[in-house]
Amino acid sequence: MTHLPPPPADLLRDAALFLDFDGTLVELQDHPDAVAVDARLGGLIDRLSAALDGRVAIISGRPVAGIRALFGDPHFAISGSHGLEVAWPDGRHDRAERPAALDRIVVQMKAFATATNGVLVEEKPLGAALHYRAVPAAEGAARDLATGLAADAGLHLQTGKMMIEVRVAGADKGTALNALMQAPLFAGRTPVFLGDDDTDEPAMIAARDLGGAGVLIGAPRATAATWRLDGVAQTLSWLEAATESLGQ
Numbered sequence: 001m002t003h004l005p006p007p008p009a010d011l012l013r014d015a016a017l018f019l020d021f022d023g024t025l026v027e028l029q030d031h032p033d034a035v036a037v038d039a040r041l042g043g044l045i046d047r048l049s050a051a052l053d054g055r056v057a058i059i060s061g062r063p064v065a066g067i068r069a070l071f072g073d074p075h076f077a078i079s080g081s082h083g084l085e086v087a088w089p090d091g092r093h094d095r096a097e098r099p100a101a102l103d104r105i106v107v108q109m110k111a112f113a114t115a116t117n118g119v120l121v122e123e124k125p126l127g128a129a130l131h132y133r134a135v136p137a138a139e140g141a142a143r144d145l146a147t148g149l150a151a152d153a154g155l156h157l158q159t160g161k162m163m164i165e166v167r168v169a170g171a172d173k174g175t176a177l178n179a180l181m182q183a184p185l186f187a188g189r190t191p192v193f194l195g196d197d198d199t200d201e202p203a204m205i206a207a208r209d210l211g212g213a214g215v216l217i218g219a220p221r222a223t224a225a226t227w228r229l230d231g232v233a234q235t236l237s238w239l240e241a242a243t244e245s246l247g248q
């Protein structure tokens with residue numbers, strides 16, 4: 001596996017900055033609702049946004065509404081639900097249609113969670129996820145159930161960290177980054193994407209293909225990223241140094 005160095009502090013000069021959320025800006029927690037945006041992170045994103053003239057966006061597997069609530073109605077762009085929705089700084093909100101099948105899928109996932117102590121169901125506007133972080137032995141059964149539900153409904157099977165999701169198809173974090181880069185706010189700048197998960201790889205590839213770069217957060221693995229940071233603590237420290245190098 002190729003050794004990836006940490007990114008230089010001046011990487012964000014003239015950049016459009018795209019950030020994954022869980023595992024990149026906040027440490028993973030046992031429950032999806034247990035994460036929080038503290039004053040350090042909130043202030044950092046505000047300073048980054050000011051330094052980059054607003055060219056900052058979150059690209060998350062969480063719904064837009066969830067990211068918005070965590071940051072307290074922020075002014076930056078948010079792509080949520082793995083690229084299936086985008087909230088723009090001017091208030092526009094593009095979102096795919098919710099398929100009726102998701103209601104039935106949630107019912108079946110809840111029945112599985114009731115029978116499998118420790119499994120959680122996360123309901124999303126465009127998907128439904130089974131979380132088995134508290135009971136890793138349930139991974140196989142959760143995966144089998146989600147695979148069948150996705151196939152029956154013609155929906156997309158989305159893997160994640162200690163979770164499996166059934167969601168609307170047709171987008172990923174790469175299509176999200178490309179869509180954001182076409183907006184006047186970001187167009188013509190150099191995309192830089194930071195992310196930790198396999199689901200972040202399409203955005204690493206999209207950033208690279210547009211002349212920018214990805215930064216892998218976490219242990220070395222096969223990746224399209226150019227740079228690497230060890231974890232959330234190093235990411236926050238690097239973003240602070242990068243912000244200072246931009247004069248903020």
Ligand SMILES: O=P(O)(O)OC[C@H]1O[C@H](O[C@H]2O[C@H](CO)[C@@H](O)[C@H](O)[C@H]2O)[C@H](O)[C@@H](O)[C@@H]1O
Nearest residue numbers: 021022028029030031032060061062161162163
């Ligand atoms: O694209 P991201 O912003 O990284 O979001 C990916 C998923 O994050 C959340 O799940 C993950 O974080 C949880 C809280 O730390 C953790 O409990 C879970 O095991 C992780 O998979 C979120 O709940 C999902 O909806 C996102 O898709």
